[in-house]
Amino acid sequence: MKNGVMMQYFEWNLPDDGKLWEQLKEDAEHLHDIGVTAVWIPPAYKGCGSSDVGYGVYDLYDLGEFDQKGTVRTKYGTREELEQAIDALHAHSISVYLDAVMNHKAGADRVETCMAQLVDPDNRDQPISEPYEIDCWTGFDFPGRGDTYSDFKWHWFHFSGTDYNERDKKTGIYQIVSEGKAWSIGVDGENGNYDYLMFSDIDLDHPEVVAELQRWGIWVVREFNLDGMRLDAVKHMHDRFLQKFLEAVRADAGDKFYAVGEYWVEDINTLEEYLANINYEMDLFDVALHYNLCAASKSGRDYDLSHLLDGTLVASHPTLAVTFVDNHDSQLGSSLESQVEDWFKPSAYALILLMEHGYPCLFYGDYYGVKGEPSPHRTVIDTLLEVRRRCAYGKQTDYFDYPSVVGFTRCGVDDKPGSGLAVLISNGDDAEKLMNVGETHAGETWREVTGNRDETIVIGDDGNGVFPVSAGKVAVWTPEV
Template sequence: MNGMMLQGFSWYLPPDGQHWRRMAERASDLAARGFTAVWLPPAYKGQAGTADVGYGAYDLWDLGEFDQKGAVRTKYGTRDEYMDAVRSLQGAGIQVLADIVLNHKMGGDELEQIEAVEVDSHNRTQEIADTGVISTWSRFTFPGRKGKLDRFTWDASCFTGCDWNEAEQRPGIWRFGGKTWADDVDLSENGNFDYLMGMDVDLSDERVYAQLATWGRWYLRTTGVNGLRLDALKHMSRSFYQRWLADMRASVDHELFVVGEYWTRDLAALQDYIGDEESLSLFDVPLHFNFFHMGEDPEGADFSRLFDGTLVATDPIRAVTFVENHDTQPDQALESTVQHCLKPAAYALILLREAGYPCVFFADLYGLPNDGIPAVAELPLLMEIRERCAFGEQRDRFDEPDVVGWTREGSEEGPGCAVLVSRRDGAVKRMEVGGGHAGERWVCVLGEEGLVEIDGDGFADFPAAGALLSVYLPEKAAEALSNIPIIVRSDRA
């Protein structure tokens, strides 16, 4: 089986409270498309209530059950609807990953007066003012929950810093008195990148740790999710997550798949973070940026180096590959949107190869019609080819800057495929698919129309013609596809 994950949301979903219901209704279809896991958005109440995507975490215990921040439901629905979505997906044979946001809290209920020192936003180790008293929203009492489920009150002692001084009505970054930034975070940016946003949680505080561990065990037990996606790893104490994950794994009787978001193009930083932790995967951010930069100069891009400096090339088992996510969308803080015309090729490069665990982005699969964001038309066909055909030994021909290719020989699980990514008119690449295919006819199901015959040694000359992406399958396999294998042209930019 070829595993495949769906990021089951995007930033710009409508805030209508229907997303959990829609995901439950899609469960059978997602399973039929070959998805083995779905990463759902943060399920707890955010500071912006029904408009919060989930990363402005307010109350981790409120999954859409209590009247807080203007409503009972979250952007996506109620607690019962969330639980139904989880159960429906699992019932269809799909694992569910929960999005975990423990770095910060936002939307405090009460002001506190706190001794703090302002630091330089570009170098958080540099103080730019004398220590003084600020006023900020650091006390979280969760009045709408009234102590149900948990009675812990968060106050200034639970945090290391903030980005708002209510008394002066201005933003900035302040480190609280008696607190220090964690030293096992990303130190390559801003002097120390512990602080990200909101009220920065002091992960070294034992009361805080106990609270987050208690909550984590409750969440896993209550929801029954199969795995976790960890937000903002580069801003969080590495030792905290090592301890917390060990406790979480000890609290469940099943394997807990965990993938982290460490947003950097620096492969060495990813390799250092992942270390010898065999049970932790990371998103392959460098690969995403290779796709992004391919669009900056599509006529001059060196396709033969697309996997240079990537996690999937060095640690294929623990690399979760992706083309786009909610943070890379237009107008987001990490905006690095891959050109739409290049996305079919990018998806082929993560879906039809043997290395990595590919993650498909919700907006690329379904589009966002209200925002004028189209779906990637070729994506359903590429996913079906992954599920049915992309098996067996892989042979790479990444030997020219303007046309690259690879083949999958096939196995008992599927018959194999041949793929070309090209920016050269009239390109042809001779590739081997294996002697077991000698005499077969292979048809181009994606790209320019074409038919090739495999010679007695298992080779053929595969033309790319004028298409950026060309995918060939054995003729019988092509005829069996349910996504109509009409020639879907993927033109160059």
């Protein structure tokens, strides 16, 4: 979709009140009006309790419908409320992407016995014990749901590792070794082999598991009329499994079914290698760009802005990059905390929302706020979204040529009257830059729309303009209407 915008519609600290689906339903019209074209919803299925954000997955088939783990609803509401929210979003031409968590399960119903060995957390290929018998929480019977939707029950042989031995009450990383089990290949090489992440690690090499997860994927997409998925923790999952999973889902849902993976690594070579390994079957979040934005925000005027896009996915694979400023994992207090400083967020959002390439993802916390506190960025984000809808068209010309002030222009297109823009980002002093917006704009008067500059600029006959920006700010210039 031209100028599409994804919104991550949750943050880590939402209240455990079951109201998010209801809120999302009521918000659908507003989201459409500001230019959001897709919503990434949180993991919508039953976790370890009503307060579970959704990543402690208990039952993928229970989306707030059955009395399990002490609750019928999830943290976000009931299945019926979810369906109503999806219907409202679709009625406003907004796609829905489900957060799919298939790496692990938690909250098992009973203990089972298997052979396992402790491994070094820093090198999961290195055993630190001999294999011995443990009692592990790997029996999933789903007594509240029974056989509704699926009669599949999970047992120890469907997992490759776990984190707790009930017999001696010890925690650790236990690799299950019965029946010749091993960690999956096709995962990230951090810690030797990064197959294991948390809870009970699903064995994505087991044929029964592969078949069941494919059945679930087809079922959940059909049942809820989903348009895509955000695939969680893909660096910990066998890449071949994910490729086959998407093939199965798309064989039923159609080739346009969207997928974006969370591969939380900032090294561009690793991301490029992963994309090749999965035959470019999904987009990836541009974690490298996020870390560049974070570093720029924390270093201030000491950061060389001319390198802001160096080593990023949007620079090397622009059609496969989902660009973002922050998300639930990077926000303060989260496991991957790397939050972009507030002073730089307007500049960061101007970059991802107004540049030609990348699929921008807006974070709920940056737009609505965190822990119930309103966001200071909503007004400027609204302005940038409006500029994206009205002006962000045409070829981009980059001016990433000076350490303390960089910019780019978009020349606009004929069938979008008033389109075209110029963006400057400063992390130092007041500055100005000669930039070209195209001869078609000759003689036009341009105005800065974020409120940081009061003057106007008249575009020369050659399409050039000298555009100013205030110290440590972003300036967004568009044709005066």
